[in-house]
Amino acid sequence: MTSSALSSPQTLPELLEWLWKGRLVVLGGLLCGMLFGTVLLMSLRPQYEASMIVAPVSEDQLRAGFVEGRFVTAPAREVQVPLGAPDFIRFEQSLRGAAVASLFFSMESVRPKLVEDTMWRWGENRFERYEDVMVYLGRAVSIDPVGVTASRRITYRHPDPDFAAHMLQLIRKIDDQLIRVAVRNQTDEKIQWLKNELKKTLNPDHRTAIAELLMMEERRMMLLTLDAPFAVDVIEDAAVLPRPVVPNVYLILGVSSILGMLGGVLVLGWRQRKSAS
Numbered sequence: 001m002t003s004s005a006l007s008s009p010q011t012l013p014e015l016l017e018w019l020w021k022g023r024l025v026v027l028g029g030l031l032c033g034m035l036f037g038t039v040l041l042m043s044l045r046p047q048y049e050a051s052m053i054v055a056p057v058s059e060d061q062l063r064a065g066f067v068e069g070r071f072v073t074a075p076a077r078e079v080q081v082p083l084g085a086p087d088f089i090r091f092e093q094s095l096r097g098a099a100v101a102s103l104f105f106s107m108e109s110v111r112p113k114l115v116e117d118t119m120w121r122w123g124e125n126r127f128e129r130y131e132d133v134m135v136y137l138g139r140a141v142s143i144d145p146v147g148v149t150a151s152r153r154i155t156y157r158h159p160d161p162d163f164a165a166h167m168l169q170l171i172r173k174i175d176d177q178l179i180r181v182a183v184r185n186q187t188d189e190k191i192q193w194l195k196n197e198l199k200k201t202l203n204p205d206h207r208t209a210i211a212e213l214l215m216m217e218e219r220r221m222m223l224l225t226l227d228a229p230f231a232v233d234v235i236e237d238a239a240v241l242p243r244p245v246v247p248n249v250y251l252i253l254g255v256s257s258i259l260g261m262l263g264g265v266l267v268l269g270w271r272q273r274k275s276a277s
Helices: 002-005 011-023 022-041 059-069 086-094 099-108 111-115 130-140 161-200 205-223 248-277
Strands: 048-056 141-145 153-160 232-240
Touching: 002 161, 011 022, 048 086, 059 141, 086 161, 099 111, 099 130, 099 161, 111 153, 130 153, 130 205, 153 161, 161 205, 161 232
Parallel strands: none
Antiparallel strands: 048 153, 048 232, 141 153
């Protein structure tokens, strides 16, 4: 077979012979690709994924009945999103918001851990304002529905597996507490307003209506003082996968090896084309 035939194989046997004669170049490309993949794996910071499943509080039906003065005895059932659980909707929407981010920004035990959460081992995040933490939470924390239920799966990735689970628990507790405090303040304002109106109103019917509203808000305030989750129930507590999800060793080594082999083939073709000219 001539050198021109080897440089431009036309059939499968010619291609196989051409590759066999240049096997050392192709093998060198494969080794270079594997070396590049190994260096890339050593440069990437491993990421562990933690997940938690939450749902609206199961006592919503009974709680609403107590607040409204209807002491129902029917068994509690899961509320429906979005109509049946406004506090849960608020929890889901504010989970990565400014209020939560500002608290994390001020926590000296949390911010150093957020700084080290980078793609590369030698890099670090910069959080100069709480808005930077809010952007980080929007990127690092994901919320996904669980089937067709009202439950939500919250996931978070971090190089430290223990901190990943701890972070999810902190997010849930902080956001739930912020909602509780906001609702408590609103309820307290309503109670004060109703008390003032009750003092000024002389009409018996109006006084009866205001008194009923006042009792409803005072019952709500009683529930807000309970030491229990307010907006969410934890269906499955935070758990971390035993192995990092990033980087994918097999994917990176496989792709880099294939690219290295293709590079070797290109070099082989270039060398034989150069020698033939």
